[in-house]
Amino acid sequence: MSSRSTPTIKDYQTNIKPTWCPGCGNYTINTVLQQALVDLKLPPEKVVITYDIGCNGNGADKIRTYTFKSLHGRSLPPALGIKYANHDLTVIATIGDGGMFWEGAAHWIAACQRNEDITVLVWDNQIYALTTGQTSPTTQYGYPTKTTPQGNFDEPINPITVSLAAGATFVARGWVGQPTQLKELIKAAIRHPGFAIVDILQTCFTFNNQFQFYKEHTYTLDKPLTDKTEAYRLAEDRERFALGIFYQLKKNSIKEKHPLLKKAPLIHQPLDRKITDLLKEFE
Amino acid sequence: MDERRKSLAIRVGGKAGQGVKSVGKLIQKYLQELGFYTFGYLGYPSLIRGGYNFYQIDFSLHPLQASKKEAEIYIPLSPDALEKAAPFLTPQTTILLDPKLSPPPSSQQPLINLNLSPLLKENNIPPIMINTALVGSLAKVLNYPLNPLEATIKKVYKEKPALVIKDNLKAAELGYSLDLQWRGKAILPPPEEKADLLTLSGNEAIALGFIAGGGKFYTAYPMTPSTNILHYLTKVADKKKIIVRQASTEIEAIGSALGASYAGARSMVATSGGGVDLMSEFISLAGIAEVPLVLVDAQRTGPGTGLPTWQEQGDLNLARHAGHGEFPRLVIAPGDPEEAYLLTQEALNLAERYQMPVILLSDKHLSESVYSCRREFFLKNQIEIEKGKIVSQIKEKYFLYPRYDLKQTISPRPLPGTPNGLHTTNSDEHNEYGQSIESEPLREKMQAKRLKKLELLKNELPLPKIYGPRRAKTALIGWGSTKGSILEAQEYLQKEKNKALDFIHFTYLYPLDYQRLEKTLANYSNFILIENNSTGQLQKDLFQMGIRPNQLKVVLKDDGEPFFVDELVNKISKALESFL
Known part of the structure; x- marks a missing residue:
């Protein structure tokens, strides 16, 4: 468990029994994330995971790292600050579809545009589950929910194309039905220097069970795409859902933008509290 | 004259x-x-x-x-x-x-x-x-x-x-x-x-206080009259090795400042009243999750967009109440740039020592007016950094660390990255390790633990400063940026009209120790409360301190400008007459 020995999956498991419904995709995401961190040989104390409110948020004490359970839609802002303060940490923001694409959409767009150095994992079950089944920004057209009993009358938002358009430098889609691939996507996202988003299609067995649908309507991309136009084209397909990396580009990340951080993480830099020099300006 | x-x-x-x-x-x-x-x-x-x-x-x-x-x-x-x-x-x-x-x-x-x-x-x-x-x-x-x-x-x-x-x-x-x-x-x-004088605005003094106080991460969304802090700190960021970041929204500003603070960087965020409204939910989170934060509210004329570039002290109640639920916080209102410089440093210390949000109330008048300040004051008033119970090394093995240990009102706070310090920082009610809980006796204990910080604070915070002969029959009362106008008016009335008045200036505004304050106020027969707003937000507190309604006159101004000295002299004179 110390930072010297290689961590195992046990190091990442907590003593809390999850409260998610049987069959919930969250079990898979939680376990896959733990495995990804083990594969990356990251000691638990070097990882900070932020959480949203909702079924995702209930995962905050189901993994043994430093975790920060934020407000609804606000998983990203604390993650940004943590990274600025100590970029030696692996900072992962997890969040649900409602929190990411509606409540906190401004943070989503800005983080893509500014290529913030964090990994975002969207637990995308296309429904507001913890609040017992209302329409979410990714609920499929025509699907009946508590707030749209006649069927959802809006087209869902497209997390992939919007992220691409906003300037994200790593955009991927995974599915809990393909855990091995999902693990690799999460690892690639964590390794990516700059903003990485993985939209994780999952199933809410209670309010929106799309397991069979995704089983029949997903396929795996042979290799990561590098052409943005091609990425848009494939992402626009609402019949067959590609799984894999839609786009990846290495671009200036936190250290290039802030030369100060090249030397050491902010919290490890000596303080310069002297103001004598600054006062000259006010003479 | x-x-x-x-x-x-x-x-x-x-x-x-x-x-x-x-x-x-x-x-x-x-x-x-x-x-x-x-x-x-x-x-x-x-x-x-x-x-x-x-x-x-x-x-x-x-x-x-x-x-x-x-x-x-x-x-x-x-x-x-x-x-x-x-x-x-x-x-x-x-x-x-x-x-x-x-x-x-x-x-x-x-x-x-x-x-x-x-x-x-x-x-x-x-x-x-x-x-x-x-x-x-x-x-x-x-x-x-x-x-x-x-x-x-x-x-x-x-x-x-x-x-x-x-x-x-x-x-x-x-x-x-x-x-x-x-x-x-x-x-x-x-x-x-x-x-040896300097000309400084309140905003520049706050920014200098941030640097002198060991601030490392400053973020804000532009909003008058707080924006000069962002400009000034941006200008000196490289020199002073701090990160200054324009946030994409006020909510991102406070959320990222909380994240940075949680990770061990002294953090501050500034805005005006409308921005505080947006930040309220995160202020509440800082309360329950016990994350330190300094938030500057440079007030302007409200409500709504109000008069965006003009003066008002309209947010005292907001500062004391913003955020749902009940949680400890501290509200401080400096009266001039020298106090702003000193109290910004105090705010950074108190936020970390008490692991709670601290709101520093400025306003257009203090933030943007340009004051003569003594260089010596700035050089001599750099206070020691007190980081409170930050833990950066833990020898014992902990499966999870009791971050919210109930045995202590303020419990040790391991920074992420620290081996053996794993825990959850939680906006949900939680147990000692930060794990979410449902309603149970533990909730009562956690809430009591947090609220007890207010009692500790009350014992520690200084009483308001009293300016004047200290034997006057009538006391003027003010808070924050009205200090200058009131001091000038007080001096004028003393020297030109032979009217002796004391002036009680509140800088620490929440929590207030009513019992101790009652003793201070008992020395006076009459009071004139002076506020740059429409309702006199400290009034109810004064009644709690034993002042009777017939002992109190309230002098207010809400036209978007600060109190001018000559005008305030007249208003105070009128109030004094009405006591006769």
């Missing part, structure tokens, strides 16, 4: 973008160079170009921290500037104008009519430098020496090209060369000995 108390006020007015601010700054710095204490009050609309701006400089041989309402000299820089300034001028106000910029007044006010343009043209000085020439003429009118103005120009335009400096020097000299006189002699001769 007591010679020492004598002050003069010069007001400059014109269209936004015409250089009102730079002329005002040059005049203020010049007067400081001469050794005067100065106070600069700036007014401007929420526009980039065109609207009417003004800059008033009051100056005196004694320290002063507020403006008079009416200026002795007015310099109009645009055709409509005379009309716009009318309420702030008297029949005695001397108008110093150049016909190129403004037509002469139709009134009978004393007029000094310059004609600088031909002079500038003859000497090949760009017409835009008429502003500097005006300051040269002003120096002549006041019968002050030219040399200190030249020194000031060199200082103020230090970073400009050599030619610009040369032309400005020439312009000042040309303005000064005119044969000008005003009331016959120097009415306020410069002091023989100069104090």
